[in-house]
Structures are given as structure tokens and as C-alpha cells.
Amino acid sequence: MKTYRIATVPGDGIGKEVVPAGRRVLEVLAGSESSFTFEFENFDWGGDYFRQHGEMMPESGLNALRGKDAILFGSAGDPHIPDHITLWGLRLKICQGLDQYANVRPTRILPGIDGPLKRCKDKDLNWVIVRENTEGEYSGVGGRVHQGHPIEVATDLSLMTRVGVERIQRFAFRLAQSRPRKLLTVITKSNAQRHAMVMWDEIASQISKEFPDVTWDRELVDAATARMVNRPASLDTIVATNLHADILSDLAAALAGSLGIAPTANINPERLYPSMFEPIHGSAFDIMGKGLANPVGTFWSVVMLLEHLGETDAAERVMKAVEHVTANPSLHTRDLGGMATTAQVTEAVCARIAATADGYI
Numbered sequence: 001m002k003t004y005r006i007a008t009v010p011g012d013g014i015g016k017e018v019v020p021a022g023r024r025v026l027e028v029l030a031g032s033e034s035s036f037t038f039e040f041e042n043f044d045w046g047g048d049y050f051r052q053h054g055e056m057m058p059e060s061g062l063n064a065l066r067g068k069d070a071i072l073f074g075s076a077g078d079p080h081i082p083d084h085i086t087l088w089g090l091r092l093k094i095c096q097g098l099d100q101y102a103n104v105r106p107t108r109i110l111p112g113i114d115g116p117l118k119r120c121k122d123k124d125l126n127w128v129i130v131r132e133n134t135e136g137e138y139s140g141v142g143g144r145v146h147q148g149h150p151i152e153v154a155t156d157l158s159l160m161t162r163v164g165v166e167r168i169q170r171f172a173f174r175l176a177q178s179r180p181r182k183l184l185t186v187i188t189k190s191n192a193q194r195h196a197m198v199m200w201d202e203i204a205s206q207i208s209k210e211f212p213d214v215t216w217d218r219e220l221v222d223a224a225t226a227r228m229v230n231r232p233a234s235l236d237t238i239v240a241t242n243l244h245a246d247i248l249s250d251l252a253a254a255l256a257g258s259l260g261i262a263p264t265a266n267i268n269p270e271r272l273y274p275s276m277f278e279p280i281h282g283s284a285f286d287i288m289g290k291g292l293a294n295p296v297g298t299f300w301s302v303v304m305l306l307e308h309l310g311e312t313d314a315a316e317r318v319m320k321a322v323e324h325v326t327a328n329p330s331l332h333t334r335d336l337g338g339m340a341t342t343a344q345v346t347e348a349v350c351a352r353i354a355a356t357a358d359g360y361i
């Protein structure tokens with residue numbers, strides 16, 4: 001029997017509620033599988049760790065993660081610690097340290113979910129956004145001088161490398177090729193940003209020649225927001241820079257019904273390092289500790305984790321269980337207009353997984 005080593009990093013806020021829920025789903029799944037099991041190790045990094053140790057995670061943390069098969073992450077964010085410290089000290093440290101350069105964000109309207117686009121049929125919205133995850137606008141290059149003085153200067157340099165752009169575009173074309181519609185939209189802003197984004201466009205044209213069966217087009221990021229709302233069915237796979245995809249994927253999550261549903265995967269495609277799976281929502285301190293967090297984004301992240309491990313049948317089983325539960329409005333959490341708690345949704349998904357063991361349903 002294969003044993004997968006999984007690191008869990010709940011982080012802050014509702015991360016501490018949804019990650020244990022995700023782990024429980026994996027444990028119930030393993031209980032009905034004969035070919036694999038999981039060995040979990042939990043890491044208590046985040047805001048509380050920072051208050052005790054002055055850092056979000058220890059220096060040796062990346063080494064502890066390197067030996068794992070996958071990481072299940074919650075969220076990083078604390079109302080008492082500046083956002084750039086929580087983000088750079090934990091999530092980005094892991095993404096960049098483990099070279100998880102492809103951030104993959106699927107969006108669909110799940111059964112039973114009432115999305116805000118009234119003219120849109122559920123099947124019209126089926127996207128995967130690929131976000132460059134290691135450079136671009138979030139490369140961390142820049143500085144601040146003369147702080148507080150009238151002559152203060154601050155810069156953030158958007159850094160794009162040919163290697164970085166080629167690898168994310170190639171990943172996106174390959175992903176588009178693997179999906180039924182074989183359709184890719186490359187998001188750009190080369191009308192206004194006339195250096196790096198022009199290189200980004202040129203590289204898209206170059207990489208497209210390796211994928212003659214993929215239909216692709218280019219869209220300015222501002223126009224893309226309108227297209228997502230007005231013509232959702234014209235999009236399928238989307239690739240964008242770090243900042244552009246960050247914004248577009250929050251819009252995508254909202255159009256799919258709630259931030260609480262959307263998953264994401266931070267992938268090291270060469271598998272030199274473990275990949276990391278997490279819900280796209282943040283720490284949501286306003287609802288922390290109340291049992292109100294929607295765990296569906298974490299469960300969908302667990303599905304992506306299983307797919308990455310090659311356990312596609314198990315992944316499908318979990319996804320079907322999640323869809324079975326979202327189809328029932330009495331199992332909706334408050335963000336979806338319902339009354340259900342994190343624990344009730346989790347137990348309903350686990351019960352469905354157990355009930356579908358050995359193809360019972």
C-alpha cells in the first residue's frame with residue numbers, strides 16, 4: 001500500500017478550521033481505499049508562531065516540507081501583523097522556496113450554487129486561470145528611501161524573465177491542450193506596459209507554435225474583466241501575470257458564487273519539490289472560531305491534491321461528494337445564504353465519501 005506524506009499548514013484565522021476539515025476528508029477517504037493511505041505532519045506556522053518566535057515559519061521550515069508528497073495550506077493573515085510580513089514570511093516563502101511557479105485556479109458553478117450572473121448558464125462558466133507565481137509584479141524587487149520625508153521615494157519593480165515567462169506559458173498551453181475545448185486566452189497589458197508585457201506577448205506567440213491544436217487569443221486585462229461577466233462561455237483556460245491573475249481569480253471566485261468555494265494549487269510541474277494546495281480565501285478573522293467557515297474551497301483543493309498525486313478516481317469521488325453536498329441548500333454555509341456549520345458540511349461530505357466506497361452509489 002502506498003503512503004503519501006502530507007504536510008498540513010493551517011496558518012491563521014479560519015485556516016485553522018478548514019485545514020483540519022480537509023484532513024478529515026482525506027482520512028475518511030483513506031479508510032475506504034485499499035491502495036493508498038496518508039501520513040500527516042502538522043506545522044503550526046503563522047501569526048501565533050510569529051508572536052512567539054519573531055518569524056512566520058522557522059528557517060529550517062522549507063527543509064521539513066521538501067520530503068513531503070504534498071502540502072495542504074490554510075491561509076496567512078493576521079489583523080495585528082502587517083500583511084506584507086504574513087504573506088512574504090509564510091505563503092510566498094513556501095511558493096518561491098519550493099519553486100511552485102504555476103498557480104492553478106479552476107472555477108465552475110457547483111450544483112446548487114446561485115451565482116450572481118443571471119444570464120449565465122452554469123455550463124457557460126468553466127475556467128482554469130493559470131497565474132505566474134514567482135516573479136512579475138510580486139518579485140519583491142524595489143525599495144523605499146527617505147521614509148516620512150517629502151522627498152520619500154518607493155518603487156516596486158515588475159520583473160519578468162524569459163525563463164519565467166516561457167515556463168508559465170508552456171504550462172498553460174499544455175493545460176489548455178489537455179482540456180476538451182483546447183482554448184487559451186493570454187491576458188496582457190502590452191498597450192500600456194511596453195517592455196515586459198510586450199516580451200510576454202512575443203513569448204506567447206512563440207510557445208503557441210509548439211501547440212498547433214490549441215486555439216488561443218490575447219485579451220487586455222481590463223477588457224478581460226468585462227468579458228468574464230458578459231461572455232463567460234468565450235473563455236476556458238486563461239494565463240496571466242502574478243498581479244493580473246490575482247485580481248481576475250477573485251472576480252472568478254465571486255462569479256462562481258463565493259470566495260469560500262474556490263480552490264487553488266501551487267504547482268512545481270517538474271516535481272522537484274512538493275506542490276501546495278489551498279483555498280483561495282484568506283484568514284477571514286471576522287468569522288473565525290464561529291464554525292461559519294465554508295470548507296468547500298479546501299475540499300476542492302484536496303481534490304486537486306489527489307489529482308496531482310495521480311489518484312484520479314479518488315479525486316473524482318471526493319469531487320462528486322462535494323457536489324452532492326452543495327446541491328443541498330440545507331447544507332450551505334452563511335456565505336452561500338445558508339445556516340449550515342463547517343462541521344455539518346464536513347460530516348455530510350465525509351458521509352457521502354464513505355457511502356460511495358466500492359462504487360456503492
Ligand code: ATP
Nearest residue numbers: 076077259260281282283284285286292293294335
Ligand atoms: P486575508 O487578509 O487573510 O486575505 P481577509 O479576511 O481580508 O483575509 P478573505 O478571507 O479572503 O479576506 O475574505 C473576505 C471575506 O469573505 C471574509 O471576511 C469572510 O467574511 C468571507 N469569507 C472568506 N472565506 C470564507 C469562507 N471560507 N467561508 C465563509 N466566508 C468566507
